[in-house]
Amino acid sequence: MRTIRFLLQKEFLQIFRNKAMLPILFVMPVVQLLVLSFAATYQLKEVDFALIDMDQSTYSRQLIAKFQASGYFIAGYETFSKEQALEELDKGNVKMVLHIPADLQRDMIAGRPAEVQLSIDAVDGSTAGLIQSYSTSIIRDFDREKSGELQWVSGSREAEQAKVINIIPVNWYNPDLDYITYMVPGILVVLVSMIGLFLSGMNIVREQEIGTIEQLNVTPIKKHQLIIGKLIPFWVIGMVDLVIGLALARYGFHIPFLGSLVTILIVAGIYLIVVQAIGLFISTVTHTQQQAMFIAWFIMVVFILMGGLFTPVESMPVWAQNLTAANPVAYFISIMRMVLLKGAGWPEIQTMVAVLTGMGIIFLIVSINRYSKTSA
């Protein structure tokens, strides 16, 4: 026990003496959480579009007015030439070209089908999808309004016989489809994991590179004591970061804390051990800090991009969905969201916690075994 205490003292001293590290460990995560949480949104904001109105009728003007009134679209450019409009699209000045054909009004009144063309800049795929769904729903609304008016005028009953299934969407837990609530817990998990993984991944390999590991090897410190001494400081740092982040989420972002905070903290404790054990493992298989960091970075990117943080796990092919079973970041992100946003308790999360615990034990054992005091 005394040995571990001295080791801990040494590690903490080393960390806190490095004045450049303190802001990186405690300020940077908070700033990133504050700033980046607002970045992760798919909500559409004002989009400039080029307008080609060949009809110049009451109807076409009403349709355009509807587009502008939606708050999502601004007619930034008006022309009668298709080439010019497409050139604007090429230049990136507008994101969409709305082409209203001549005779729109006449066709609609006569009951003939008419077609409004939308050319969307799909270089940015997610925006393109949003523009598409917003603009087609505007056009559909317009169509419904007009056909209602027209039917009333002409007394036609044809369309009424068509069967309609009304779809009523209901969004539970997050009726306003607010991204912040969803993103803050996830981003917090990533920040805490990065700090845990990178710090622990560098640690032993650093002693090796500088040569101080030899000094530790000739002392009577046992292997497991050394590992524990290395892990606890980073664990404490990770937990402190997590608590700061949770406080920010609660009081800064007003994230609902439906579940129990104690549950979150316990799971976080286990999770941090898993992450650090992976870091230690990397540390024992590499020779220089550079190698260790590159591998840690690679693993982190894979964990983040495939962990359901930004893109839903459900949107991956099935084999990739199965891979998340081995992704600790995915587990903790989903536990955080379940507990905080849906109020899940132990019964719902116990299997995931069990898997996390298993991972932690395996990686710890493997890395303690791999670390050998006699190696050169």
Add this chain to the structure above:
Amino acid sequence: MNAFSGFVIKEFKQIYRDRRTLLVLFGMPVIMVLLFGFAIRNEVSSARIAVLDHSKDEVTRSIIQQIAASGSFELAGYVTSYDEIEPLFRKGAIKEVVVFEANFERNLTRDGTANIQIITDATDPNLANLLQAYTSRIIQDYTTSLNQEEQIQQKAGIRPAVRMMYNPELRSVNLFVPGLIAVILMLISTLMTSISITREKEMGNMEILLVSPLKPYHIIIGKVLPYLVLSVVNVISILILADLVFGVPFEGSYILFFLQAMLFIVTALSLGVFISTVANNQQTAMMISLAGLLLPTVLLSGFIFPVASMPEVLQWISHVIPAKWFLIIVRDIMLKGSGLAFLWEETLILMGITLFFIGLSLKKFNVRLQ
């Protein structure tokens, strides 16, 4: 000059001798492109859903069948009341429940309208939106075919004809590859340079270099050159993969693309040099370049989330992220085939950022150590 070339050769040897790092440096980008190229899609596949059918008739059964057969959904089971939904959502066992009202078929045939409720677990707003859109499309298709069967004339009216320019099928790989190039270059170049320079400081070799006849900028250039070569090779290998494995289109000029890639690599390298002048040891350098750059590069560059959707303030902040400008350039060259005439602004901005960091690091680069 002789001393300089000797120094450069030493640097190359030092990096290329280390087989393991080299393997990692060349292999990982390849694995990443393959993994993400295949795995990250925008289409929903086998999302688990449940059905609450108050009616249990022909029509509801065939709608359920079509939903289950679409490939986007996996029917996890039936529930019999609203109360059963909550625990399933909480467990995360299902993501959506489709609710049919009572007497669904009768309502549809007699009144011509019937109601379906789609309840989603909206903790993930993006997924909730996607699932709703998918389910609605299946149900709409069903009504259309039903009406056709009964020969009810569909009313005429306006119809939007949507054309997705430059990326007609909205393939996510086409969008992902440019982003991945930006992220990989940014991190390899920045991380590796910052670490390799601080490493000399930490090991004490910096003093030896400083007392040698080499000028400070010689040292920096010598340190940076091997990574420049490495990054270019990475760009080439990613492009080959993108073309051969994923068939990502390349509309623009390769020469322009490589010039731009070089420019961006130099930007990233100069950022790395700058970090190494601020940091005293490898640990600090890498925490800045990894923990400090990873998320901002991924989030603020428009790689995943569109910059145009962000709040005003963040759009301003995103202007200082080099990857944002490079991403615009790469996407435009690859998908639109744009030339320099359309891209000169972005190019100038990148150059500006590069010069800024080079200037700053030359100023901060200490010839003397404490």
